Amino acid sequence: MIANYHTHTPRCKHASGSEREFVEKAIELGFSELGFADHAPMPLPKGLHPTNYITIGEMRMALEETDGYVNTLLDLRKEYERDIKIHIxxxxxxxxxxxxxxxxxxSDYPxxxxxxxxxxGEVETVPLTYYGAQTSSEERLAGYVDLVIKGIESDKITYVAHPDLLAYRGDINVYERQMSRLIxxxxxxxxxLELNLFGLFELRHYPNLAFWQIxxxxxxDVVFGTDAHSPDMLLKPTALKYAEKLVESSPKLNLLEKIQFKPIR
Ligand SMILES: [Zn+2]
Ligand SMILES: [Zn+2]
Incomplete structure (x- = not known):
């Protein structure tokens, strides 16, 4: 593995390790590129149910933290420019x-x-829909796929992280019909689409083999993302080996070691 584009920072409130520690670990591992993709600050509309502000807000950086995030990474990019390419x-x-x-x-930030x-799910929904929870509802599955497709169609999305996050426990034919639309x-x-090494290492419900069969x-096109929430998660050899085997045994999965970014402005 020579690049990872899915790295968090403590600003999302559920990760640990300084940005510098992530960068130094990545250099030690021999990565040539490290992309930070922390949970994005979200300008939520007024008038939402208070619980929705809390639930959405507590897993991401606040809007006011964006300056610190970007400036810290710009400084590290300069400091370590001979060793590694840092993306924000x-x-x-x-x-x-x-x-x-x-x-x-x-758009004010680089x-x-x-x-x-x-x-x-949509921020106005009460109670808020969390897609990591088990479900056998096709409506919920289709709602997830619809939102992901809207994101893809914005043409601002470089890749889809853990596309198989939705924990569907219903009819496999329904799952296939809906996930085929996403793919x-x-x-x-x-x-x-990302094969999420964090989920693999933690034995979460994703990566979902049914999804990867479809x-x-x-x-x-597939990209490995370590979804590192701490520096030691930047590379877990057992998870990587498993992911490599999965891709090697599937000739139609095209693994990209480095990716081209979609322009966002
Ligand atoms: Zn996270
Ligand atoms: Zn993540």
Missing amino acids: GFETEYYSSCFDNFLSFI IDYLILGQHF RSANEHRVP ASDIGC
Whole structure:
């Protein structure tokens, strides 16, 4: 592994280790590129249910923290320019009422790329839909796929993080029908899908082998993302080996070691 584009910082409130520690660890591991994609600050509309502000807010940096995030990474980029290429990105969600405001908010900053990690449904929904929870509802599954497709169709998304985050426990044919839409849309817009090494290492419900079977049948571009929430998570050899085996045994999965960013302005 020579690059990782899915790295967090403590600003999201559930990661640890300084940006410098992540950078030094990546250099030690021999990475030539390190992309930070912390959970993006989100300009939420007024009038939401208070619980929704809290739930969405507590897993991401506040708007006021964006300066510190960007400036810290710009300084480190300069300091370590001989050793590693540092990219500044965000892991964003696609919320219909926020996405344009989000793009305009970050247009003041030198952001290199966005990845899409859709954890929640539309912000106005009460109670808020969390897609990591188990479900056998096709409506919920289709809602997730619709939001991811809207994100892809914005043409601002460099890749989709853990596309298989939704924990579906229903009919496999339904799953195939819905996830095929997501995969085909990604292909149409030349957006790679991430095989999430964090989920693999932690034995989470993703990567979901059923999803990757569908992806193997259709074919798609794949990128490994370590989704590191601490410096030691930047490389877990067992997870990487497993992911490599999965891709090697599926000729239609095209692994990209480095990726091209989609311009965001
Ligand atoms: Zn996270
Ligand atoms: Zn992440």
